[in-house]
Amino acid sequence: MDINAGKLLLTFNEPVLSDSVNVSQLTIQSVSNGSEPGAFTLTLTGGTAGSDSTVMEITLTQDDLDFLKANNKLATNSTNTYVSFTDKFITDTAHETDENMVVAEPLTMGFPVTEFINDSTAPTLVEYQFTLNFDQIILKFDEPMLTSSLTDLTLFSFQNNRTGPTITVNLTGGDVVTQSNGVKQITIMLLDSDVTTLKLNNLIGSSASNTFLTIEAGAIEDMNNFPLGSVGPVEPSALVPDSSRPTLRNFSLDMDNGRLNLTFDDVMDVTMFDSSAFRIQHRQRKEGDIHYTLQSSTTSSSDSYEITVSFSDQDFFGIKKLSALARNVSTSWLTMQAFAIDDVDGIDVIAVTDGKALQARAYVTDDTPPSxxxxxxxxxxxQLRLTFNDFIDETSLLITSLSITNNGSTDDTLDPSADGIVTRSDDGKTAILTLPDSDLNVIKNLTALGTNVNNTYLVLTSGAIEDLFANVLTSGGTFKAADVIADNTSIELTDFIIDLNTGNLTLIFSETYNSSTFNITAITIQGLHDATAREDS
Known part of the structure; x- marks a missing residue:
């Protein structure tokens, strides 16, 4: 048996007739008894017989030879190579051929090989194909290969010219899709990062004439452990361009940092990104008002399979203030219109429609306390305006946990009363406490408090407020005012009382007055609203 040459040589005790050979009657088997459990057999499917002689040379078909090379339990050495055949396999050269048939070697008593020549020829790459629709290359070899030996895809590279490349892309990895050993065709899935590099440069990977493959020696072995020699540069036998519409594979939502991470099945053109095409909803089909369509979010990602969207404050607040939306994976679903983004070939993404919304693959909750x-x-x-680093729930503000002080004298302090009214700014990050007149009068009466930023401090107690994810403020302390706006509204007399029994005049003003500025000579008591009018008019 000569595996290297693909030939089987049978020696008989007398000349045999070439034209009488019926190869389908001959079986190569791994043990003498080819019928026993665990035995491997190959009944020839064809082949070419040599000339009449005592030694009949049979050239195996490529399929039968590939079968033997692919099977590491059959015909790999002299201990697992036997032949058997029926009496209809061959006849001698006598004229009465029906009476001179060969003596059969039954399947149960195979004839052992007397000389075995193994495969000693290195494999060669016959051709390769590049399918950009699936980001795959397909390698075709001249013999069955040991797929498991293909472990280092960094030995593969592409260049845009056969000689003197101006652009080279070295693979950084990939996945061998084909898992079986003993095959002549192997499919490799390229890494997204490598495909991105190819697709972003139209001088390479855009046609067969600018996509030449080079493989370093030893990248893969045949079934007899002979390594592939160096290959290339080789032009692909076919290059299938990317003509399919891209799809959104999955997305994840980070409500702590305000990010929407999108993963597509193609390299996307970020200049075509439009946030208004995305809607986050709390069910696969939207219900009521529990959904939010992005308005102004952006991405700073480069063209890639993965696009990170940074929520604008407008959008982040819009999502967070809906208490039943995006609180976990179960309430995080995404729809996307076709104008959301294009791939780098200008092809619209396939829309994700309501009712078929995509659920978040991963979710990060907001567990960071506000400050x-x-x-x-x-x-x-x-007004006392408190600005935080996150969107707050103004209804959770504990007014009694606040104190306004000059950070010096304990006498110059205001502890706001619970009668104040709390609202929230339009951007969601500022709690606005409108102080009652009683509190304002206290401050205005304390000349060492609240007149400028240097004598205006806020003492804030931990637990004073929560954000929209119910995270409680933990970073209390004393804080200096960023701004103090003085009272620029003139004081007004709102009422007065004359008591002639006591001789007292009581003046009631709209706010606390400065007694040192009181000028009694500026007061006139008159009998008419308009003292210039004549009494009889």
């Missing part, structure tokens, strides 16, 4: 970033006191509007 105060600044505060201001507006004595003109009578």
């Amino acid at each position: 105060l970033t600044s505060f201001s006191l507006d004595l003109d509007e009578g």
Whole structure:
């Protein structure tokens, strides 16, 4: 048996007739008894017989030879190579051929090989194909290969010219899709990053004439462990361009950092990104008002399979203030219109429609407590404005946990009463406490408090407020005002009382007055609203 040459040589005790050979009557088997359990057999499917002689040379078909090379339990050495044949396999050269048939070697008593020549020829790459629709290359060899020996895909590279390349892309990895050993065709799935590099440069990978494959020696072995020699540069026998519409594979939602991570099955053109095509909803089919369509979010990602969308404050607030939306994987679903983004070939993404919304593959909740970033006191509007680094639930503000102080004298302090009214700014990050007149009068009466940023401090107790994910403020402390707006509204007389029994005149003003500025000579008591009018008019 000569595996290297693909020939089987049978020696008989007398000349045999070439034209009488019926190869389908001959079986190659791994043990003498080819019928026993575990035995491997190959009954020839064809072949070419040599000339009449005592030695009949049979050239195996390529299929039968490939079968033997692919099977590491059959015909790999002299201990697992036997032949058997029926009496109809061959006859001698006598004229009465029906009476001179060969003596059969039955399947149960196979004839052992007397000389075995193994495969000693290195494999060669016959051709390769590049399918950009599936990001795959298909390798075709001249013999069965040991697929499991293909472990280092960094030995593969592409170049845009056969000689003197100006652009080279070295593979950084990939996946061998074909898992079986003993096959002549192997499919490799390229890494997204390598496909991105190819697709972003139209001077390579865009046609067969600019996509030449080079493989370093030893990248893969045949079934007899002979390594492939160096290959290339080789032009693909076929290059299938990417003509399919891209799809959204999956997405993840990070509600702590305000990010939407999108993974597509193609390289996407970020210049075509339009956030208004995306809607987050709490069920696969939207219900009521529990959904939000992005308005102004952006991406700073490069063209890639993976696009990270950074929520604008407008969109992040819009999502967070819906308490039943995007609170976990179960309430995080995404729809996407076809104008959301294109691939780098200008092809629209396939829409994800309502009712078929995609559920988040991964979810990160907001578990970061809010913290105060600044505060201001507006004595003109009578407001204390607390600004945080996150969107807050203004209804959770504990007014009694606040104190306004000059950070010096304990006498110059205001502990706001619970009568204040709390609202939230339009951007969702500022709690606005409108102080009652009683609190304002206290501040205005304390000349060492609330007149400028240097004598205006806020003492904030931990637990004073929650964000929209019910995270409680933990970073209390004393904070200096970022701004103090003085009272620019003139004081007004709102009422007065004359008591002639006591001789007292009581003046009631709209706010606390400065007694040192009181000028009694500026007061006139008159009998008419208009003192210039004549009494008889």
